[in-house]
Amino acid sequence: MSTIDIEGLEMRFGVFTALKDISVSVKEGEFVTLLGPSGCGKTTLLKLISGFLTPTNGSIKIANKDVTLTPPEHRDTALCFQSYALFPHLTIGDNIEFGLKQQKISKPERGRRLAEMAGQLALDAQLDKLPNQLSGGQQQRVALGRALIMRPGVILFDEPLSNLDAKLRDSVRVEIRRIQRENNLTAVYVTHDQSEALAMSDRVMVLNGGVIEQCAPPEELYNAPATSFVADFIGGANIMEVEVTGETEPGVYKLNTPLGVLISKSGRVPPGKRIRACWRPESVKLGELSVNTFTAKVTDRQFQGSYTDLHVDVNGHSCGLKTPNPNIFPGENIDCGLDPSDVILLEAI
Numbered sequence: 001m002s003t004i005d006i007e008g009l010e011m012r013f014g015v016f017t018a019l020k021d022i023s024v025s026v027k028e029g030e031f032v033t034l035l036g037p038s039g040c041g042k043t044t045l046l047k048l049i050s051g052f053l054t055p056t057n058g059s060i061k062i063a064n065k066d067v068t069l070t071p072p073e074h075r076d077t078a079l080c081f082q083s084y085a086l087f088p089h090l091t092i093g094d095n096i097e098f099g100l101k102q103q104k105i106s107k108p109e110r111g112r113r114l115a116e117m118a119g120q121l122a123l124d125a126q127l128d129k130l131p132n133q134l135s136g137g138q139q140q141r142v143a144l145g146r147a148l149i150m151r152p153g154v155i156l157f158d159e160p161l162s163n164l165d166a167k168l169r170d171s172v173r174v175e176i177r178r179i180q181r182e183n184n185l186t187a188v189y190v191t192h193d194q195s196e197a198l199a200m201s202d203r204v205m206v207l208n209g210g211v212i213e214q215c216a217p218p219e220e221l222y223n224a225p226a227t228s229f230v231a232d233f234i235g236g237a238n239i240m241e242v243e244v245t246g247e248t249e250p251g252v253y254k255l256n257t258p259l260g261v262l263i264s265k266s267g268r269v270p271p272g273k274r275i276r277a278c279w280r281p282e283s284v285k286l287g288e289l290s291v292n293t294f295t296a297k298v299t300d301r302q303f304q305g306s307y308t309d310l311h312v313d314v315n316g317h318s319c320g321l322k323t324p325n326p327n328i329f330p331g332e333n334i335d336c337g338l339d340p341s342d343v344i345l346l347e348a349i
């Protein structure tokens with residue numbers, strides 16, 4: 001059972017606290033992504049799980065065994081980096097086998113595992129080549145093979161796709177996920193790319209300033225962000241300060257907002273009457289609704305192909321909209337509506 005259980009983890013570098021009170025459990029075979037802006041503590045958390053750092057406080061269990069003070073080589077983890085870190089003078093085959101040799105695994109067993117790995121990663125024809133004779137995508141697969149051949153229970157990825165171009169990134173993404181599923185590996189994956197996190201993960205842990213803002217499946221992060229930070233970081237949002245003036249029926253709230261009075265059916269109302277609320281640029285309905293309507297003046301327009309981004313002004317409050325209609329231009333007034341379930345309540349101010 002390659003589970004990961006992290007409890008009350010804290011990491012200080014001198015007086016600077018890089019991670020604060022991190023608690024999370026990762027199930028066997030689960031793919032969890034650490035997502036957040038530069039400096040939020042993603043790599044530090046990965047290094048703590050792999051054993052390259054020791055926490056100031058808190059504990060880490062892998063497969064129910066406390067490994068907080070266990071060195072990396074004695075943890076059931078393998079690490080896959082962004083800079084593939086292949087040995088340039090060793091063949092692809094020798095690179096992949098490297099860890100097995102270190103562990104003094106017999107030659108026939110190494111041969112069997114290498115053949116199996118090369119097959120899984122479509123690297124059979126490359127085994128006698130040197131790393132510089134391979135493309136970036138192939139080198140990334142070698143790095144993956146080198147980690148997977150150790151048959152770890154837990155695989156840790158540190159921005160493994162950041163050296164690849166956009167097209168290759170998509171295909172390696174799919175491949176990483178396929179191999180992780182086929183081998184039922186527990187995976188922790190670091191990225192600062194929100195679309196990568198949403199596309200790949202069972203759950204995404206959003207970190208900001210060393211604390212967890214929210215850890216949830218991608219759909220939940222998008223549809224029910226817990227904080228303004230998550231709402232804005234995942235997909236972008238129009239965030240406004242509102243006043244809750246009443247509950248018209250259970251779970252349905254009346255709000256005073258910069259756009260006028262709006263009804264919200266989405267969220268938990270935290271204690272306190274002044275809160276933040278948000279709505280997604282793409283959830284606006286143009287001229288379709290009879291509730292939650294407001295008039296917006298278009299101030300800017302950016303055609304994006306399948307949709308158009310509009311910047312609008314509503315009562316002096318600027319908002320962003322996305323619409324499939326390409327025929328709306330600056331200076332026009334448009335009638336907008338929001339479904340009450342698309343007005344999402346966030347935290348108290």
Ligand code: ATP
Binds near residue numbers: 039
């Ligand atoms: P990036 O996306 O830029 O890689 P990150 O989220 O992975 O960022 P970390 O590398 O985990 O961020 O760093 C978190 C914070 O801890 C940063 O402010 C960083 O400067 C600090 N930090 C990391 N390692 C050390 C260290 N060895 N000594 C002092 N401060 C450190």
